[in-house]
Structure formats: C-alpha cells, structure tokens
Amino acid sequence: MSSTEDLIKEIEDEIQNTKYNKATSHHIGRLKAKLAKIKDEAVTRAMASAGGGEGYSVKKSGDGTVVLVGFPSVGKSTLLNKLTGAESEEGHYAFTTLTVVPGAMEHKGANIQILDIPGLIAGAAMGKGRGKEVIAVVRGADLILLLGDVYNEKHIDVLISELYDAGIRINREKPDITIKKSSNGGIRFNTVGYTGLDLEEIRAILAENKIVNADVLVRGKVTQDDFIDAMMGNRVYIPAFFAINKVDLVDEETRQHIVKDVTKRFGRPPIMLSAHSGYNVETLKDEIYDHLGFIRIYLKPVGGKPDMDEPLIIRKPATVESVCNKLHRDFVEKFRYSKVWGNSVKHDAQRVGLNHVLEDNDILTIVTRA
Template sequence: MAGIEDQIKEIEDEIQNTVYNKATSKHIGRLKAKLAKMKEEAVNRAMKAGGGGEGYAVKKSGDATVVLVGFPSTGKSTLLNVLTGTQSETGAYAFTTLTVVPGALEHKGAKIQLLDIPGLIAGAAMGKGRGKEVIAVVRNADMIVLLVDVFNEKHVDVLFRELYDAGIRVNVPKPDITIKKTSRGGVRLNAVGTLDLDIEEVRSILTENRIASADILIRGNATQDDLIDAIMGSRVYIPAIIAVNKVDLIDEKDRKKIEEDLTERFGQKPIMISAATGYHMEELKDAIYNALGFIRIFLKPQAGPADMDEPLIMRTGSKIEDVCRKLHRDFVDKFRYARVWGTSVKHEAQRVGIAHNLADEDILQIIIER
C-alpha cells in the first residue's frame, strides 16, 4: 500500500493533468479538498513525531517579530549580526545555527525583534531537518524575510512551497469566508460581490470534508483553495519580502537578471543585498518596516505639547481602542473621548470615539475618567 507521500504525489499529478473547466471544476475541487486533508495529516504526524522534543520557545518582544527564513548557509546569521549587532555564530557550512537567535532592530522608532532560525530545507513541512521546530517559529511571526543567495535564487520556490504545505499563506489576505455548520437544510451559499465559485463546487469540497449542511457566506471573490483553507481553519497569513544575499560576488548583469526574474515570478521586487559588505542594508530595513504596516502615533497630554520625538508604533488599521490597550488596560474602561490632529480626521483637534481608525503621524490626545 502506497505511503501518504506517494498518495499525495498521485493526487497532485491528477490535479496537474486535469484541464480546469466548468465540467471538471467539481472533480478538481474534491481532489484539492482531499489533498489538503492528507497534507494536514502528514504535517501533523511530522510535528508529533519523536514527541517530547523541546522545540524552540521564543518570547515575542518589541513592536513586531520578523523571522529570517532560508536554506542553510545563505547568510542569515551574518545578516542578523549586521542588522542588530547580535552575535549569532557564523560559518561557511550548513546548520551553523542550531537554535533560534533573537536580535533587536530599531528603525524609524520601531523596535523589531529579528529571529535567526536553522535553515529550512526541502521537506521541512513534513518534518525533515529541523522542520518541526522551524515551522512552529515561522507560524508565530508577524513577517518573514525569505533569504536566498545569488547562486541559489531558485530556492525561493522551495521556500514558498514548504511554507504553503505547512499552512502558511504568504503575501495574501485572509479570505472573508464564514462557515456555519447546520443540522439540516443542505448547503446554502451567499456571496457579497462577484463570486466565481458555484454551488456545486462548494458542495463537492464540503462533502469531502464530511459537511452535509452548512450556511456559507463569502465576502468578495474566492477560489476553491480559499474555501478549503477556511474549512481547515489552521492557516496563518503572513507578509513577506524576498532578499537576495551575496550580490557582491556576481557582476551587475547577472544581478539585474536575478532581480528581474524574481520580480516577474513573485510579483514583488527583491531586495538585492550583501550582508558581508553592508550593501543595501538601509533599503532592507525600510522594506521590513513597510511590510509590517507600521504607523506612528504621537501622543499629546492634556496639558502640554505632543511628544514628537518618540512616537507610539502601531499597525495599519489600528483604532484608538488598540492604543488604549497598549498604553494601559484601564484606559479602555475609563475612556471618555479623544482628540486627533492629522489625516484621519476632517479638522484639527476633532473629537472622536474609541472606534476611530488612526493614520500615520496622527497626533492623539486621550481623555479618560479620573
């Protein structure tokens, strides 16, 4: 009897060889749902294998946590040392880093925790190498730097595939899908906006997951894969950037070719760097900061000017309530109102409520009960 990895390969081949059209969409949806369950089972089995291992417990700190993900010997440890001053052991051989080494990067007022982890290899999602521990750290990060070197830039494909197989969705928004199982009534599909999925595809996917009756609400468009991810419920959605290291070892022509190739294949321009020489380190810091979606909020006390030197670092989409929780838990309960100066309001010193959305460089004054 074929092992689970062989069965996974058979299904992947069948999906690859089946032309997608209206007549085959239902069948493909069922195969994808079956494949997702099998991969989830394989990953879970790998994570439980050899139970009792310590793993890598890393306490998050700062305004966000960023993990350096790459094959062994791509220069992750050197990069961490350059960006943070942390002394992570380096060497010209694989698996120099045998544990997680944290470092602190301060940039534009933000305190960013960087994690150097053991190299990720093909098969990591299924537990190969130090895949079990490494994947666990990546899943808890706020952002990923995918690091490859100029001689192995094709490793980006492997990294994306391993992260995907481990349930990590890179640079895609979480689909807005609500699934409510019901005891009877079959499958009812409701959509807000244009939806390419039809009810038969949805039923086929749900049937493979042993769901006979459910109310499905999809806001915005969604694919079969999006629906399957929503059913599985174990996916994490993390932004990432691609950095290509050791560019000082090749000429400008080859450097440009690699940059153009990765941009075309992944829809984002990679940061071409040299950790050894410090080339493009500021550009990399800016890319990390921007990918994290930071905004700067300047706090103004009731009496006196705003502190324009040390902003409070928040994330795009933050509300005043989020600021209150970050400052002190009592601020939410005692909140009366706030005044805001900046682009998120129509006029200066506008009075707003706790649900107000803030924008970058807003000045905020919070009034609480005394």
C-alpha cells in the same frame, strides 16, 4: 516514498491531468480538498511527533517580529548580526544555527525583533530537518524575509512551497468566507457580489471534510483554494518579501539577471545585498519597516503639549483601541473619549471613539474615567 507521499503524488497528478471546465470543476474541487486534508494531517503528525526543541520557544517582543527564512548557509546569521548586533554563530557549512536566535533592531523609532532560524530544506513542512520546530516559529511572525543567495536564488520556490504546505499564505489577504456548521438543512450558500464558485463546488469541497450541513457566506471573488483554506481553518496570512545575499561575489551582469528572474517569477524585485560587507543593509532596514506597516502616533496629555520627540510606533490598521491596548489595558476599560489632530479627522481636536482608525503622524489625547 511513504504511502502518504505516494497518495499525495497520485492526487496531484490527477489534478494536473484533469482539464478544468464547468463539468470537471466539482471533481477537481473535491480532489483539492482531499489533498489539503492529507497534507494537513501529515504536517500535524510531523509537528506533534517530537514537540519543540530547546530554543524554539521565543516570546514576541518589540513593535513587530520578522523571521529570516532561507536554505542553510545563505547568510541568515551574518545578516542578523549586521542588522541587530546579535551574536548568532556564523559558519560556512549547513545548519550553523541550531536554535532560534533573536535580535532587536532599532529603526526610525521602532523596536523590531528579528529571528534567525535554522535553514529550511525540502520536506520541512512534513518534518524533515528541523522543519516542525522552525515552521511553528514562522507561523507566529508578523513579516517573513525570504532570503536566498546568488548561487541558489531558485530555492526561494522551494521555501514558498514548504510554507504553503505548512498552511502559511504569503502576501495574500485572508478571503472573506464564513462557514458555520449546523445540524440540518444541507448547505445554504449565500454570496455578496460575484464569487466565482457555485453551490455544487461548495458542496463537493465540504463533503470531503464530512460537512453536509452548514451556512456559508462568501463576500467577493474567491477560488477553490481560498474556500478550502477557509474550510481547514488553520491558515495564517503573513506579508513577505525577498532578498538575495552575497551579491559582492558575482559580477553586475549576473546580479541583473537574478533581479530579472526573481521579479518575473514573483512579481516584485528582490533586495540585492551583502550581509558580509553591509551593502544595501540600510535599504533592507527601510524595507522591513515599510512592510511591517508602521505609523507614528504622538500622544498629547489632557491640557498639555504633545510629545513630538518620542512617537508611539504601531502597525496599521491602527485604531484608538489598539493604541489603548498597547499603552495599558486600563485605558480601554476606563475609556470615555479621545481627541485627534491630523489626517484621520475632518478637523483638529475632533472627538472620536475606540473604533476610529488613525493615520501616520496623528496626535492623540485619550480621556478616561477617574
């Protein structure tokens, strides 16, 4: 092991062997902050060591971007081809995909970009395999599909661990924490509601990052890990769900056992599919659409009829401003007001501003200055 790996293991062992209580919470918080800093520095070095390789700079397109994350040879390339018709090379050996292969999936009026990336392996966050390039692509996605197969579904735990070490938080809301450094005054800790942390814990965690003067505001209950993530400032929060491939290769009893096991470990059942035969691929498309949180907005020109055939697809939370930005930036600069028909307003043709939050199937008219 390298010295960094030794130090990480030593701190992890100390955290695990220290019983958590009020007396030890400050010490544990400081250990966790130290561990996060060491891991973050190791990941940063790994990412910078060789830069991105050819094929790893992918421009986002469409209404949303989904990245397929899995171990080598779980069938990501086959699945991409089935979903999009893209030509990602398939093979029954590891690391068939050596670059990022994009494809476009049309579903329910949405144009969804699907990215097939090289398989992750244990240690990817620290740069092993093609980890440094792959992680950078994952961090920019709108949705992660964690893909296992019937022979290695337990590897999903490793995938989640690698993403976590790389600062990717799946299926978690970003905690409402503000940390503003100051030049003096020590740590001023303000809360809205019960936070679950006390001032001494906050001081201990911040001290590990050499922050001794700051204004801290926490809204709602948070954990030490949440606070450390806010202190680090480079975490991304991305929704994710699970799918298990190659179910056509095992019997029904084995399938049910896998569903129960994955559901027990992650709190939600996986999509059981066969990319090769197409089994449940349409269900997977629906899941992708739903997880991206799309809504349909029908545009109505001033004095005209709404276009009910081609809705504008946009992700929640969708405001009038986000619709304007998607259409053209001039709509925001020249905006006067808009009118809405639908569930988001109290009455039809209600006048609203840029901050109004729209709902699925709303009809929208945007009025601008000449």
